[in-house]
Structure formats: C-alpha cells, structure tokens
Amino acid sequence: MDLRFTDEELAFRDEVREFFRTALPDSIRRKMIEGHHPSKDDLVTWSRILNAKGWAVPHWPVEWGGTGWSPVKQYIFRDELQQAPAPEPLAFGVSMVGPVIYTFGNEDQKRRFLPRIANLDDWWCQGFSEPGAGSDLASLKTTAKREGDVYIVNGQKTWTTLAQHADWIFCLARTDSAVKKQEGISFLLIDMKTLGITVRPIQTIDGGHEVNEVFFDDVRVPVENLVGQENKGWDYAKFLLGNERVGIARIGISKARLKRVRELASLERIGDVPLIDVPRFREKLAAVEVELKALEMTQLRVVAAESRREKGKPDPASSILKIKGSEIQQATTELLMEVVGPFAMPYHPEEEGRNEPTDGPDWASTAAPTYFNWRKISIYGGSNEIQKNIIAKAILGF
C-alpha cells in the first residue's frame, strides 16, 4: 500500500496543471472563479481547445479519441481541470450519451456522433425525467410508436438542463407498455430541430435559466436513431447513471471553492480582525476541509479499485461520492454566503453583456444565487435518498 502518487503521476499532474494555466482563456477563468456560469460560446471554445490537445474525452476508447490514461491519471486530470478552475466538458455529451453510443451503438452511430460530441459540434441534452417520473424513472410515460422506418414520439420531458442550446436530445421512451415497466423502454437519439418539439424554460430559485420542459408532439424519429435494441433502454440508462456517479463528487471544484472562501475571508474584516482569524469561522472551514480530504481518499480508493472491476459495473461505494460530494459542495456555498455577509442581499439577474457595477464587492453577487442553485446537487443524478437506498441494498444487503 502506497497512497502517494508515483513520480510519473506527479509529472503528469504538473503537465496538465501547466496546460490549464496557459490554455484556459483568462475571461473564462475569471467567470469560473467568480462563480458565474460559462456561456455556450465559452464552453464551445474551451471544448475545442481541449479537443485540439486530444484531451476532450480522456475516458473514451482510444479509437474514438480517448487517451488510454490509467484511472488515476484520469482522476488527476479531472481534479486539475476543476481546480484551474476550468469549465467541465458538457457532461450530457462526453460522459453520458458518448459512452452509451460507443458501448451499445452501431458503427454508423459511432462514426456519426462521437467525433462531433468530442468537439462540441453537437450540444446534447438529456431526456430522462418526466413530470411523473423522477426518482421512479422507470415509470416514464413518453411513448415511441414504430410506424415503418420511424418512431412517432409523444410526451413530455422535464428538468432538461441547457436544452435551450441543444442540437440533440437522448431520450428514454416507452416502446412497449404491455410488459414490466423496465422492460418496455428504448433509448432514442432525437434531433432537436425536428418538427413537433417545443422547449419551454423553467426559472429556478436563483433566478437562472438552466432547466427546461421539452414537449414532443408526434415527433418523427428515424429508426436508425435507436441505440442498441428496442426495449433494452433501461439497461443503457442504468449504465449511464452509474457512470454519472463516478465523476459526481467534484472534489476539485470544492477544493477551488474552499480556496476562494479562504482568500475572501482574509479580506473581509470584523472590526480589525480578518474573518479567517475568527476561530468559529475558521473551524467551520477546517471541518469542511476534513470532510473533503476524507472524500478525496474515498474517491481515490474507488479509482484505484476501478481497474479490477468488471467493465460497466459501477462500484456501489460511488454512492458515497454522490452523497458526501453534494453535501460538501453545498457546504462551500454556505461558507461563501457567510463571507459576503450583508452583500449577499442585492439581486443582479445574470445577463449576457450586463455592464453595470454591482452593489457591494464585485465578488459578492454570485454567493446567494450559487447557494440557492446548488441545492440541486443533492437532488439530481439520483437523489441522496435514492443513493442511501442503493447502499442499503447493494452493500449492506437489506
């Protein structure tokens, strides 16, 4: 047992750190540090910089643009990217539908979609949740009826993140309602420009527009856009959700945010005393750092065990990563709220190109919206309560 990185891994870390230092455009870095959302253009720009370097999809098979890095190196890459802090490549493409396509799709689909995902030529969104199908995803009602060489899709998806930018949506739809609910679901790739699709924004409590409702009204989807076999979509969805949990701890993001908290807490003063020197505050901060260090070690244990695990079978311990990772991310937003104090109050709707000065320090305006927005983290990707069910069943054997 040697829990240190090897010299080779350390050299690799330095290499990626240097790349992020020089290749990430300053304007994007600024936004990330200050807690603003990167724009669509920012994400496209950054994804293409990564793709040009050959680092857009490190975890993919080498023939489709993967790097062949060990799980540890992939972890280091992600951790450094998050600490840069740089935007993460659009997960709906590179982490969700991409792996489903290269694992279960046919050769045509791989050739057609994978290179465009890696380069963010196509912006993907996820059509899983429905008004009546959240944690109980398999009870979804959107239907796809086969008529000749098309499926006719009808129904409604919701919580569809960044669908307003999307070129494509991957959807779970019911192709057989006569069987057990998990056994009649298919996985379809749908062009967002198709007639009959309507996207309607949902405003969230932070005032932002991230999620949407997507309506399907007799949408005609060519049968060649079915992934894998008809009625096997649930298996592919479980595979996708398992992959989703692996990266969900977002330890590098929490590290970057705690660093930010420490920086700003040394600027804010209570009388003559910097907030960071107030024992109660610095102990709260240290307590979160301890939790994060523990989670980082847990993450590394999961990563180190990855090479021995059967492909496509996620470690049930990754549920810990989701639960603790989300709790810690949320705790960082509470700490930042505490740092900005009264200047959490002014509300500035986030608009492109807005140029007026903020009320209060310019780094204060994102504290409250981020706190509000990040309550989502313990809900998405399988709510933390669902993760506890998974631990109880898959690990503790209840």
Next chain:
Amino acid sequence: MDFDLSEEQRLLKDSVDRLMADRYDFERRQRYAKEPEGWSQALWSAYAELGLLALPFDEAHGGFGGGPVETMTIMEAFGRSLALEPYLATVILGGGLLHHGGSEEQKTAYLPQVAAGDLRLAFAHTERQSRYDLFDVGTTAQRDGGSFILNGQKSVVLHGDTADKILVTARVAGSRRDREGIGLFLVDANAPGVSCRGYPTQDGQRAAEVTLESVRVDTGNVIGNPEGALPVVEKVTDIAIAALAAEAIGAMDEMLKLTVDYLKTRKQFNTTIGSFQVLQHRSSEMFIAVEQGRSMAMFAAMMAQEKNAEERRKAISAAKVQIGRSGRFVGQQAIQLHGGVGMTMEYKVGHLFKRVTMIDTLFGDADHHLSKLAETGGLIAA
C-alpha cells in the same frame, strides 16, 4: 498510488485475523478482563510469537521494520475484537519513543526485550492541568550532578499499572507551557519514589495515576535531548493517533456489522425491522461514516511517516477529527438501532461504543484537533 496490501502485509493480516477469530471472541474477552493484569498474558505471548510486539522496530533491535500500514492492519483487528493487551502503551508509545528518540545503546538494551514480550512500557504525559497539550508539563526534572531528580504527578497513564518501565515527560527548563525545556525519562516502575495506583477505565482497559517523589534518573535513562524531547513526543503520539484511528475503524466496522445483522433478524410488527427505510437509511449513513473514517485512517497511516512535521501534524489532526466524529455517530446509532439490548453490559456493541468514545479522548478529541488544524491554516492553502 496503490491501496492494496503487499504479500507480506496480507500474510500478517491473515495471521492476526485468524488469531483474533480463534482466541478473542467477546465471551473470552470478558474473561481476559478479569485476569489479574486486566488482560491476557497468554495472548501477549501469542502476539510475541507472531512477531507483533517486534513489528515497528529495526531488525538490528530484534524487530521487523514494519511501518504504519502494518500497524494499521494489527490495530484494526484489535479494534474489532476489543483487545485489552497493552499493545499501544508498550509497542507503539513506549517502544516508539525508544525507537524514534533513544540512543543506539538504549535501543539495543530495551527493544529486543519489548519484542520478546519481556518488557512492558507505558507513557506518562497527561497532568491534571494539561488537558491535551503535550507541551504543558509541570512535572520537574532537576539536574543533580550527572543525574536528574523528578517530581510531579502524571494522570491517566495507559496501562501504567502493569508497566515495568515508564517513559515520563518532565520539565528541565523554562516555564510550564514552554515548548522548549522538556525532557523524556525512562523510569523504572519499582524505583524509589515512584508510586502507581492502577484503576479500570470506562472501556474495560487499565490506566494509572503515577506519582514521582524525588525519583533519581541517571543520564543513561534520559531519552534524547533532555531539553528538547517535544518533537519526538509529538511524532510518536502522531503515530499513536494513526494506530488508534485504525483501531477505531475496526470497532466501528464491527458495530456496523452487528447492527445490520440485528436489523435483519429482529422482528416487530410482523416483519424484520431492517425492512423499514428509516433504519436502512440510518445504516447507510453509518456505512458512509465508517468509510470516510477508514479513508482518513489510511491517510493518517500514510502521513504518520511524513518528514515535514507541520504537514504531518495537520494530517493527523484531520484524521483525528474525522475518526472522532465518525466514531460518535456510528457508536450512538449502533446503540440506538439495537434498542434496549444495546444498553446491556452483556452485549458486545456497547463495549465497542465505549471504546470508540474513549479513543476520542486520547491525545486530543475532535474539537481539540479541529481548532489546532484551523489555527495552523487548515488543509487547503488560499
């Protein structure tokens, strides 16, 4: 990076696990506690035969050159079985102080005896006023020609009542809370002026109040620099904290296992209570607390060897915080989920709870280490 045990570590783990499974079930443990020393001489000999008492020492001193990972493996098994023997006091603390702070002569004289199971040690540092500050030393050591005269009182000396020799911190120079001026002395338990009053501890182990009245210690029994022993004391207590973290994980893991087993068999309302989601979720939360603790026990084992003392102390503090918090949560929930039976002295889970509770009070509880960590800048630099 590699989380796997080496072949030798794996063999060590198997043999310790087998020994404890064969000879340390809970009923036997309760019998061992009633033996004259409060622990089992027979098991102590068995540890010696397996080489456990020699583990952390150099081969030149009859040891095996084992590191914190080997210690972690042993301590986790001891934690699971609630082992009573003075392994921490003799091998990790006493032996550790000699190993890391002693002269070649001292090591040659004493460590082979420790390794053979013939010499039992204890470490006396706590005083009435010191709480968890190792540098708060009121016991004095006055130079008298070539020797030192010790006066003072030491409290909660783990296994002090069965120790042959006691390592004592005493102030040679400076005032009570100075970091400089502290010496470390090897005192014979039978030396004139040493009195030792043993008593049981809450977790079924033993400790002692040690009084030193004009105890003469010759220079040959001064460990290291007589005015600069604090760094080695801190280093060895950090190693001990890493060992205790592993012991706590063994105990927590056992509590989780007992609790889950209980929930799967106990029936109320015509069903096993483990079918209730609230209890399943609580168990999942216990599992998370154990695994987060295990991660930090591993981190502590890795960082116990860190050469940069400040980095080492921060890491060890972080681990002690996590272990304290995980231990409290897992222990309290284990009792709660067992209901009344968890409250009984005859059932194992309460004893595990008491042990992890006492581990929190050893060498600084979670709050003590959290403020130390916070004071020194935390884990993530701005």
